[in-house]
Amino acid sequence: MRENKVAIVTGASRLKGIGAAICRELAVAGFDIFFTYWTEYDKEMPWGMLNEEPQALKDELEKMGVKSFSMELDLTKENSPQKLFESLTLKWQSADVLVNNAAYSTSNDFSNLTTAELDRHYLVNIRATTLMSIEFARRFNKNSGGRIINMTSGQFRGPMPGELAYATTKGAIDALTITLSAELASRGITVNAVNPGPTDTGWMDDETKKALLQRFPFGRVGKTEDAAKLVKFLASEEAEWITGQILHSEGGFLR
Template identity: 55%
Template sequence: MITGVSHENGIGAAICHKLASEGVDIFFTHWGANIDWVKQFENSIREYGVGCGNLEIDLADPEAPFNVLETVTTELGLPSILVNNAAHSTTDGYMNLDAKTLDDHYAVNMRATFLLSVEFARRFKQSRINAGRIINLTSGQALGPMPGELAYAATKGAISAFTLSLSAELAPLGITVNAVNPGPTDTGWMNEAIRQSILPKFPLGRIGMPEDAARLVAFLASEEAEWITGQVLNSEGGFLRG
């Protein structure tokens, strides 16, 4: 189950393609996406020979985590992999930060991620599945400041702390919990000026692509990663800050 799959160039879409190519059934959530695109995307995932379902849902709704898991369980069965990819992001800064901005970020970035994770684990405990994976997407807030994005940085940073503590609780169930920081990734939001300004900060000579994050998520979801838990993996291509 992958949240936040609302356009073709996003990290969520890349994760769906990568996991489906490895024979994993896919259920994805979206919000505000073009419905024609959603249908086309679901069909493209089915072409891998796997099951696929989707649900349009606002993860800011407190009941959304429970409704999503009910839907995916009904359509495809209890999931063994949860990828918390959805995120809310707006610019703010100390002059503009207010309660509504904080609450909007909290509802999606923290509450939805946390409640999806624990509800996933509760249902998993009652199942006969041997191994589970929770993979959260974060943004490297611990590596450097993000001026003008105070609410985003604070709420995404909380995911790292949650990942570590939850991993200790869920390890006895056979569930690993990790987070991936993909660094600056060209998912369509960058204009040419931004690309040119940050390209020199990548020693590997290119900007991060959604497929880079998808490969790491797929590894963490695999059997080969069964001994990795409680980690925040900063996979940024050597991105240089400052």
């Protein structure tokens, strides 16, 4: 019996989050799932999370008929990619897909941004994404079919006042995606990025949602499954000729 392909998804702490939605969509496509989470960060954020959410996601995925493993992982640590892949190889020989979904985001601007806060954004959004991608590529042992999918936020489509550190570090993911795609094509790995646009993951209050609705031609805000379905396509065999692209799954959002 043919074994399922394996997908790694970082930053899947919350059941309402994009990471969890990506895990579900990849499970629908028949991937076994290895996901990471970091409860300390999400508990500090306004949306919060419950301790049992990662286990609930794992149980949900297994009920869908795939294997699922998870680990709590602090992506600010230099050795986090090695720890992840060492843990993964105890379950599977290798992975076929890496989705760099984890992100660090706090509100700040030129008047209050500190060195420490900028560093925290850099460590998760840029360093971890880069090093995780490198570790995946070095360990990829097939002739083709490898997929790296980064999550970006459309920084080059318009400014993000009040999110200076986030916009700066997430914007660099576009450059990483384009250059890394050229380097890894010979190894049979595609590299793309997905911009989900404003997505309701539990952070939108009624006032925010009302303001955003006016800027979506379809009359609704983004759902987590919108971007997750695009990730599922990019992870598929049908997407083998797509690489080095930043794809915008944001329903025609007007800036």
